[in-house]
């Protein structure tokens with residue numbers, strides 16, 4: 098049995114800030130919090146001075162395997178971007194090795210942003226799994242389904258979940274995957290009791306396509322697949338009206354809100370405040386690097402809060418604590434988990450440490466305000482998953498950053514040559 102106590106000036110424990118305390122961890126599980134060092138004689142003590150400890154951030158929608166394609170096709174409408182750039186390039190470049198290194202590149206960036214759990218959606222899932230295991234992070238490996246249902250499922254059948262890595266099935270969206278295949282994916286997810294992860298109501302174009310093909314709205318059609326009745330996460334949910342919201346509330350739909358991707362692709366404005374007010378569970382995703390273009394959850398949380406204040410003409414909307422909750426507790430709920438997403442007794446020890454030593458974080462009045470409105474990824478010093486460090490003093494423990502950068506630069510040459 099390993100007993101560790103982590104000191105910080107501020108610890109966000111049981112949904113409130115505790116000052117000058119120790120977070121107690123036995124093996125991989127949080128045991129409690131204490132401010133009395135006398136009680137901790139049998140614990141190994143770790144000091145993080147002028148710092149705060151927060152529950153690890155959970156990114157509920159991304160495409161980690163796109164890492165190496167960042168910045169190669171920008172400033173395009175979604176369908177042109179997908180049809181003329183992303184999909185042809187993927188057909189040409191994707192390989193097990195490409196996905197492995199791309200995923201590691203994306204994970205390195207994610208960990209440096211305080212992320213302890215990722216919900217991924219891509220191809221070559223077994224290689225993504227290898228990368229997630231190598232990084233030591235917690236993750237959902239998503240088997241991407243377009244027209245490759247049988248092949249994807251055959252591959253998913255062989256997938257073995259582990260303590261850190263879970264499986265999900267990821268039909269791309271209703272406008273790219275035929276209705277019967279979407280239904281088959283839902284049945285597969287229900288039968289195996291795994292997560293279903295897909296895109297929903299992302300653009301006006303999607304709404305028009307679904308309307309002309311099925312004479313229904315995307316949320317209505319998704320409801321008919323049965324997807325809302327199994328553990329599931331829906332990325333985007335931008336074009337949502339009051340009727341959609343009623344269905345979503347009734348069915349306890351989990352939304353992954355991807356504000357920066359929606360802004361960059363001009364997809365529209367998701368009514369997040371309205372959905373939160375209706376008690377719909379909203380978490381946060383960055384989406385892939387090609388449509389964001391970074392994986393910073395620190396940056397994403399800030400954009401979420403600022404955007405929805407302006408959008409609702411209400412400075413009190415989506416306050417710092419609400420946004421932190423979206424990126425932690427709500428995200429865990431979206432993944433159908435009650436063992437992660439917050440620091441409290443019995444939960445998995447997934448957390449990050451942020452230093453308040455930088456000029457822009459001096460002095461501290463409210464650590465949550467600093468985290469959401471001021472902090473940068475570079476302020477994060479340490480990240481722990483399942484009680485083990487995966488970043489220590491700003492150095493990734495398991496990922497060789499130079500090796501990944503070398504591979505990414507080599508592959509980029511092929512991408513430029515076309």
Ligand SMILES: [Zn+2]
Pocket residue numbers: 158159160296332384385
């Ligand atoms: Zn996406």
